[in-house]
Structure formats: C-alpha cells, structure tokens
Amino acid sequence: MQGRVITAYGRHFMVKLSDGTIRQSYMKGKKTGVCVGDYVRVALQGNEEARIEEVLERQNLLYRSDEMRSKQFAANVDQLLIVVAVQPTFSDDLLSRAIVGARSAHIDPIILLNKVDLIEDYPQAKERLSIYAQLGIPIIEISTLDANQLKTQLLPLLQDKTSLLFGQSAMGKSSILNVLVPEAKAHTQEYSVALGTGKHTTTTTSLYELPDIQGYLIDSPGFQSFGLRHLGQSEVALGFPEFSEFVEQCKFYNCTHLHEPGCGVLRALNEGIISTKRHEMYERILLECTAPEKY
Ligand SMILES: Nc1nc2c(ncn2[C@@H]2O[C@H](COP(=O)(O)OP(=O)(O)OP(=O)(O)O)[C@@H](O)[C@H]2O)c(=O)[nH]1
Numbered sequence: 585m586q587g588r589v590i591t592a593y594g595r596h597f598m599v600k601l602s603d604g605t606i607r608q609s610y611m612k613g614k615k616t617g618v619c620v621g622d623y624v625r626v627a628l629q630g631n632e633e634a635r636i637e638e639v640l641e642r643q644n645l646l647y648r649s650d651e652m653r654s655k656q657f658a659a660n661v662d663q664l665l666i667v668v669a670v671q672p673t674f675s676d677d678l679l680s681r682a683i684v685g686a687r688s689a690h691i692d693p694i695i696l697l698n699k700v701d702l703i704e705d706y707p708q709a710k711e712r713l714s715i716y717a718q719l720g721i722p723i724i725e726i727s728t729l730d731a732n733q734l735k736t737q738l739l740p741l742l743q744d745k746t747s748l749l750f751g752q753s754a755m756g757k758s759s760i761l762n763v764l765v766p767e768a769k770a771h772t773q774e775y776s777v778a779l780g781t782g783k784h785t786t787t788t789t790s791l792y793e794l795p796d797i798q799g800y801l802i803d804s805p806g807f808q809s810f811g812l813r814h815l816g817q818s819e820v821a822l823g824f825p826e827f828s829e830f831v832e833q834c835k836f837y838n839c840t841h842l843h844e845p846g847c848g849v850l851r852a853l854n855e856g857i858i859s860t861k862r863h864e865m866y867e868r869i870l871l872e873c874t875a876p877e878k879y
C-alpha cells in the first residue's frame with residue numbers, strides 16, 4: 585500500500601495511507617532518509633503499524649543545514665510560504681536565506697506579509713519588502729484578525745499544491761495555521777501521545793491535508809536560522825534571480841562573482857543595477873558554504 589509521511593519523530597513516522605487511515609510506521613535499518621512529505625510504499629504490520637519499504641521518487645527536497653549537520657526539511661513541496669510580519673521586525677537575512685533555500689530546490693517562494701492591520705508600521709515593512717517584489721516574488725498582504733478574509737486570500741493559492749509554512753518566531757505562523765487547519769493543534773497532540781513523545785511539541789514538522797481543495801500544508805517549527813552550507817555556488821546564485829542576466833556576461837564560466845575580472849555581476853553591481861545589500865548577502869551565504877577555500 586502507498587501513503588504519505590505526515591510527521592516524523594526521529595525514526596518513527598505517521599503515514600497517511602491511500603485508504604485514508606493513518607498508521608504509525610517505522611523504517612527498517614539505521615539510515616532512515618525519510619522525511620515529511622515523502623510518498624512511501626509500506627507493508628502493513630498487524631492492525632496499527634506499518635513498515636516503510638520504499639521511499640518513492642521525490643520531486644524535490646528542501647534542506648536546511650546548520651554547522652556540520654544537514655537536515656532534511658520536507659519533500660515534494662511546491663511552494664514555500666515565508667511568513668513575515670509588520671511587527672516585530674522581520675530578519676532580512678532569514679528571508680533571503682529562505683528564498684535561496686527554496687529556489688535552489690526548485691520550490692517557488694511566496695512572501696506572506698502578516699499583521700497588515702498594524703497600519704502604523706505597515707509602510708516601513710512594505711518598503712523593506714520592495715526589493716523582493718522587484719525580484720518578482722509574490723507578496724501577499726494578510727491579517728489573521730479576519731479569518732474569512734484570510735481563507736479567501738490563501739485557499740486558492742494552496743489548491744492542488746503542497747505548501748510549506750515557514751517563519752521566524754512571532755510572525756504569526758501558528759495563527760495562520762489555526763485559521764487554515766483548525767484541527768492542527770489537536771492532531772499534533774494526538775500524534776505526540778501515540779508516539780510517546782509526551783506533550784505537544786513545536787519542534788516537529790507536520791503535514792496537514794486540506795481536503796476541500798486537494799491541498800497539503802506543511803507546518804515547520806519557527807526557526808531563527810536557515811543554514812545553507814550544503815549548497816554549491818551555482819545553487820546559491822539561483823537565489824539571486826537578478827544576477828542571472830549578468831552571469832551570462834561573465835568572462836569565466838565558473839565565475840563566483842566575488843572578485844573575478846570580466847565579471848558581469850560585479851559590473852552590474854558597480855553600475856548600481858544590482859543592490860549592494862543583495863550582493864553582500866550573496867557573498868555571506870557563499871562564504872559559509874561547504875567549500876569556502878574555493879572562493
Ligand atoms: N495584530 C495582529 N496580531 C497578530 C496577527 N497574527 C498574529 N498576531 C499576534 O502575533 C503574536 C504571534 O503570533 P503566533 O501565531 O503565535 O506567531 P508564530 O509565528 O507562530 O510564533 P511562534 O509560536 O513563536 O513560532 C500573537 O500574539 C498573535 O496574536 C495579525 O494578523 N495581526
């Protein structure tokens with residue numbers, strides 16, 4: 585039977601099977617390599633459990649990595665919904681990193697600007713996002729105060745897709761999830777009990793079904809970092825779509841756009857076409873990647 589992984593706690597998983605039932609599942613062997621969003625083939629074990637026999641081919645895999653560890657986030661994701669808020673101030677660094685992480689995994693980033701009801705600070709937040717709007721990244725302005733309005737705005741976006749909700753703490757991610765998936769809280773508690781992990785934990789990534797619109801929403805814990813050490817240079821560059829037309833003008837095919845002569849990106853930077861702030865961000869991310877000696 586086939587199914588989809590909806591939560592992962594270490595080596596234990598909850599799998600929603602194609603018949604609609606949910607089973608606690610495990611993978612034989614040490615290396616698991618299974619993550620939330622994976623489609624799997626399982627063998628039923630008794631009445632309640634299942635053994636994961638095979639992870640089916642992935643459309644993509646979103647990673648984040650910190651220090652020496654690379655962590656799988658979720659698989660088979662169509663779009664990354666990055667929640668930022670009018671208040672408190674969001675981190676530009678984290679936002680840029682989330683965009684790079686998404687684009688390098690061929691996942692579309694969408695920014696949700698939450699708490700637009702806080703009109704006093706709204707203009708400043710909007711201004712800070714203008715650079716991302718210029719890059720063609722959709723920015724959707726929302727408030728969780730009006731649940732119906734929020735649903736009207738977001739549900740069409742989520743239809744027929746798997747979307748991952750990401751955001752640093754206090755941006756309003758839980759509030760958004762509670763409107764879209766009212767039973768989410770209860771579910772998390774249920775799984776925690778079933779898996780013996782005790783109380784409700786916010787450290788787990790979970791996938792929720794939106795049956796009316798054939799969509800899936802993945803909730804991830806609030807993160808204060810989005811490490812990208814696992815990426816190579818060209819993958820980092822994918823996160824900077826404004827570079828692409830100038831990359832073609834670089835003299836060297838393996839140009840890192842940091843110091844090479846005849847670099848199209850550096851020329852555009854000098855001419856003020858590419859923003860200094862964005863190029864600095866690119867450099868910062870690139871220099872912390874796995875093989876810094878190369879640059
Ligand atoms: N004014 C206003 N406040 C909001 C809105 N959405 C959320 N909040 C408030 O912002 C605070 C943070 O919201 P949460 O939903 O807990 O944020 P979170 O991103 O899940 O934060 P963590 O649980 O720390 O990960 C709460 O006090 C919410 O009531 C909104 O649209 N407008």
Ligand SMILES: [Zn+2]
Pocket residue numbers: 831834835839840841842844846847848849850
């Ligand atoms: Zn270059």
